[in-house]
Amino acid sequence: MNNFKFQNKTSIRFGKDRLEAELHDAVAQFGNNVLLVFGSGSIKKSGLYDRVIGLLSGMNVVELSDISPNPKISSVREGQALVKNHDIDVILAVGGGSVIDAAKVIASSKFYDADPWELVTDAAKRQTIEQLPLVDILTLSATGTEMNTGSVISNPDTHQKLGTYGPKTPAVSFLDPQLTYSVSKWQTAAGSIDIFSHLTEQYFDNGANDVTSGIMEGLYRAVIKNAPIALAEPDNYDARASLMWTATMSLNGLTNVGNQNGWTVHPIEHELSAYYDITHGVGLGIMTPRWMKHVLSDKTLPRFAQFGRHVWELTGTDKEVAHLAIQKTFDWIKSLEVPTTLPEVGIIDDTYFQDMAESSVMVGHLNHAAYVTLQVADVVHLFEEAMTDHDFSK
Amino acid sequence: MNNFKFQNKTSIRFGKDRLEAELHDAVAQFGNNVLLVFGSGSIKKSGLYDRVIGLLSGMNVVELSDISPNPKISSVREGQALVKNHDIDVILAVGGGSVIDAAKVIASSKFYDADPWELVTDAAKRQTIEQLPLVDILTLSATGTEMNTGSVISNPDTHQKLGTYGPKTPAVSFLDPQLTYSVSKWQTAAGSIDIFSHLTEQYFDNGANDVTSGIMEGLYRAVIKNAPIALAEPDNYDARASLMWTATMSLNGLTNVGNQNGWTVHPIEHELSAYYDITHGVGLGIMTPRWMKHVLSDKTLPRFAQFGRHVWELTGTDKEVAHLAIQKTFDWIKSLEVPTTLPEVGIIDDTYFQDMAESSVMVGHLNHAAYVTLQVADVVHLFEEAMTDHDFSK
Incomplete structure (x- = not known):
């Protein structure tokens, strides 16, 4: 067996109906300025968006939506502007792997003053800078991003789809299987x-x-x-x-x-x-x-x-x-x-x-x-x- | 599937010959006053004791030895006196499950002013107090204590052998399989x-x-x-x-x-x-x-x-x-x-x-x-x- 190091600090909250009791504190422990990241309108249709907004009442919530499958660097760039301009303390990602992947790189981009695509292409660079804490609510069972440091980001201009790793796993991940009932x-x-x-x-x-x-x-x-x-x-x-x-x-x-x-x-x-x-x-x-x-x-x-x-x-x-x-x-x-x-x-x-x-x-x-x-x-x-x-x- | 919470922050350092490069920093990150806890003389015979002492040079090391299999509350009481009297910052446990189990309860006992047997018998009490960081070097594959919050402590006076859980898993666990070659x-x-x-x-x-x-x-x-x-x-x-x-x-x-x-x-x-x-x-x-x-x-x-x-x-x-x-x-x-x-x-x-x-x-x-x-x-x-x-x- 080869030598290895292992440490994974993510707090997993698995199961039914935990958000009402736990989401607010899970986010608020890191500060009051929240960037809420999500994808298409599906969380609005399902009512999850309203639940989350309700649970964050009293906090300053800035939104970044329309994260697409195979998430694009353009979304990360949008997110970078938001985390800097609003002095975001914590990111709440609600969605599947694409949303959480994009949120992780945005979490790093607050501490980077150039184009965040450089954080994707230069593996070492991202490890040396800070990363905002990330809380997520997973809505799709697939990528495992909810408990690892990885993201995959696409750049259509260059035909590139690349993996990138930050220094931190998500701080808290909510895994409610009921939220995947509506997955096609x-x-x-x-x-x-x-x-x-x-x-x-x-x-x-x-x-x-x-x-x-x-x-x-x-x-x-x-x-x-x-x-x-x-x-x-x-x-x-x-x-x-x-x-x-x-x-x-x-x-x-x-x-x-x-x-x-x-x-x-x-x-x-x-x-x-x-x-x-x-x-x-x-x-x-x-x-x-x-x-x-x-x-x-x-x-x-x-x-x-x-x-x-x-x-x-x-x-x-x-x-x-x-x-x-x-x-x-x-x-x-x-x-x-x-x-x-x-x-x-x-x-x-x-x-x-x-x-x-x-x-x-x-x-x-x-x-x-x-x-x-x-x-x-x-x-x-x-x-x-x-x-x-x-x-x-x- | 039932709901659950999971979080385990232990940093695992698995494999051959890591101590020389990593032990000092793993301990020193928590302070300079170290309680070294071990069992019988076997780590002296094997040379591990000398290696460890060498790697802790420059630090204030207090020793507690003779932790027995089915570790006794008397050892925990001894340890309590040492962590309090020497204002210990971090415990380094070198041994098998018994040594690490005892060290965990000693780690809690610094923050308790009565008999630590009460921390074993009263499950709730120990959760409310602090626990010193624990680094361990495992020498026996068995109990899993190197990555959990549990200990089992015996009290021969009362014929009791009881489980107890602290708020923290070990901070860092060194798992070198070579150290188990000499296990009978x-x-x-x-x-x-x-x-x-x-x-x-x-x-x-x-x-x-x-x-x-x-x-x-x-x-x-x-x-x-x-x-x-x-x-x-x-x-x-x-x-x-x-x-x-x-x-x-x-x-x-x-x-x-x-x-x-x-x-x-x-x-x-x-x-x-x-x-x-x-x-x-x-x-x-x-x-x-x-x-x-x-x-x-x-x-x-x-x-x-x-x-x-x-x-x-x-x-x-x-x-x-x-x-x-x-x-x-x-x-x-x-x-x-x-x-x-x-x-x-x-x-x-x-x-x-x-x-x-x-x-x-x-x-x-x-x-x-x-x-x-x-x-x-x-x-x-x-x-x-x-x-x-x-x-x-x-």
């Missing part, structure tokens, strides 16, 4: 695939150990079981709750302690999202089985066999179990009623395959830091494979 | 059974959910696999590392989020340790299979079947798998070369069975707060069952 089938599926993919990025790692592997196998089974239930019964509390807590536990730093490799499918998918603005989880679902099939080899066979036995509860020879596990992965994604090829999400030709492959290899360090290293030609091949469906079972 | 077979086995028992107390709970269950199933497999390896090869780094991190992860609050029941086998074993001062993990190993057999019923069958399938990787009908899982549990404990009956640890008659059963039911609330509630007569029965070995497979 599409977003529920995409979020579940995102959870599955986070596990995959960390499970297939040359530094993975017995402890993190066992934990992740349990988390895999939880998302595999509960995603279809949540799709069929949107207000099934236990299924929504399992997805929500699995999402958080799958990316709060505990599942990758001691890991040594970088991620692979996320950097590849980020190119698809950056070029075509497709739904992140759907892109991951398209690319994951292709990547698994491509990297299955004599060397990786034992790991895929363990994945098949402990995650998919398969029996048989290593080879049988490994192939069948990849097929099961594909079948599970397809069962969530999302597209499984690139043409189904509107990517009908190879115009950007080379550009996207080059960028993913460079940004993701895929040619030297991945579980199985990939060259540009490998990534182009994966995109080509994703043009049609396949048999993954052998 | 006996203590390695006992520690591993302690880990297994912590999982069992939390896994068999009427509030357990898919997420915590899956995580625990992975942790179970990690301890089951690695304990025999560590027994056979005391300096197998990966086995020692897996046991160490499994111990921490099994009792840092993440495995029982949403749980609703209290523990059962620990309160029963605490009576054995309090009356006979036997090794805690060994007592747990004796009582666990008896408890499992006793509470297996039509109602609990599905849970035991899940335990058998996901932990022991068994196949068959629910009933077959459940019984076989209990036998497997017994066999695994026996394979660790520890006693599996009470007479083997010197408890040769039933003199205290009634007293111990009454106390465990009262202290552990077993008659109303357990996974399967137990009356005094049930616990007496479990002690009787533990007088000889049995077939647990049907």
